[in-house]
Amino acid sequence: xxxxPVIPRQAGREPHLFLTDDQLLQGIELMFFAYREFTSDxxxxxxxxxYGRAHHRAIHFINRSPGITVNRLLTILGVxxxxxxxxxxxxxxxxxxxxxxxxxxxxxRHLYLTESGRALERQLSEAQRRRMRAAYRAAGPDAVQGxxxxxxxxxxxxxxQLARSLGED
Amino acid sequence: xxxxPVIPRQAGREPHLFLTDDQLLQGIELMFFAYREFTSDxxxxxxxxxYGRAHHRAIHFINRSPGITVNRLLTILGVxxxxxxxxxxxxxxxxxxxxxxxxxxxxxRHLYLTESGRALERQLSEAQRRRMRAAYRAAGPDAVQGxxxxxxxxxxxxxxQLARSLGED
DNA sequence: TGGCTATGTCAACAATTCTGACATATTATC
DNA sequence: GATAATATGTCAGAATTGTTGACATAGCCA
Numbered sequence: 226x227x228x229x230p231v232i233p234r235q236a237g238r239e240p241h242l243f244l245t246d247d248q249l250l251q252g253i254e255l256m257f258f259a260y261r262e263f264t265s266d267x268x269x270x271x272x273x274x275x276y277g278r279a280h281h282r283a284i285h286f287i288n289r290s291p292g293i294t295v296n297r298l299l300t301i302l303g304v305x306x307x308x309x310x311x312x313x314x315x316x317x318x319x320x321x322x323x324x325x326x327x328x329x330x331x332x333x334r335h336l337y338l339t340e341s342g343r344a345l346e347r348q349l350s351e352a353q354r355r356r357m358r359a360a361y362r363a364a365g366p367d368a369v370q371g372x373x374x375x376x377x378x379x380x381x382x383x384x385x386q387l388a389r390s391l392g393e394d
Numbered sequence: 395x396x397x398x399p400v401i402p403r404q405a406g407r408e409p410h411l412f413l414t415d416d417q418l419l420q421g422i423e424l425m426f427f428a429y430r431e432f433t434s435d436x437x438x439x440x441x442x443x444x445y446g447r448a449h450h451r452a453i454h455f456i457n458r459s460p461g462i463t464v465n466r467l468l469t470i471l472g473v474x475x476x477x478x479x480x481x482x483x484x485x486x487x488x489x490x491x492x493x494x495x496x497x498x499x500x501x502x503r504h505l506y507l508t509e510s511g512r513a514l515e516r517q518l519s520e521a522q523r524r525r526m527r528a529a530y531r532a533a534g535p536d537a538v539q540g541x542x543x544x545x546x547x548x549x550x551x552x553x554x555q556l557a558r559s560l561g562e563d
Numbered sequence: 564t565g566g567c568t569a570t571g572t573c574a575a576c577a578a579t580t581c582t583g584a585c586a587t588a589t590t591a592t593c
Numbered sequence: 594g595a596t597a598a599t600a601t602g603t604c605a606g607a608a609t610t611g612t613t614g615a616c617a618t619a620g621c622c623a
Binding site for chain 3: 594595596597598599600601602603604605606607608609610611612613614615616617618619620621622623
Binding site for chain 1: 578579580581582588589590
């Protein structure tokens, strides 16, 4: 995803944007409303399984990085292991994910989606991808670049690095 | 993470983009991580008051539309009145907001921030505005435009209308 | 007057998160 | 080989936020 370096514009001086508090408040509200809409499609699907967003997030990132360890998943999700374990236990009981003992380090557990898990993931992901695709197309390619640049800059550096590292596994 | 550029493909009136699933997944993850970062600053402040995000949202929208009715706030927040009332009661007990009987329709209650409420709002808002301002400046004006366009298009029409109506009150 | 609207409240329940404590297996280090 | 550190798992209790359902009051309107 290294299109362009996101941070350093002109070393020394930043482009001087005049941003009123009202413009910034609008941006804040856009984030609030868009995020809510953005999660509404998967939420409806999850209801049918009586799963919540925590289950969705686990499924998403296990799909994104098959064989991910519990520790790595905890780092990405930013929750406690107790919290994740409740979700993980349920997903394992339901046959959505499986856990394999690590070959190099036998303390580690590597998580994978089962066929059922992949099916659910596709359903959830499809709903969100459809919305993203429609929004991208309606906004146009330049807007997409800008969207990504702003979101990346909203993150602090450690999280930005983490987000960028995800496709690389 | 293969960097597939977002390629504009001409066809018809709307700009057609060729979007891989991977690009869309990246967008989805950007939303997830950016939103989490975006809420982290106010979360830290709220902790000191033992308030949660529900309190923040109420404060935000009451500040944005002083004198807003309970019903309107419920519509914006998309929660039940029981859920909002728990938050409202606490904020009123703490002297952060006040409620005034409507002059035209005496059934309505109009909500306002008190001086304490405004002080807290400024604190919360300042943290988020600072982050937004920094992101906007780093990304540049064109990116901001694109950011807003994509987020608006992520919303379904009713919510988009609602979001747009907010500055107008 | 009767019906609808706006608001408020009580109670019970569910989901998600946290902290803290404790346990086990495995790896790394001295 | 003994000890420390790491990775994982579990139990228990608490806080926040959300839900449904039921019920009550006040005020507007036809």
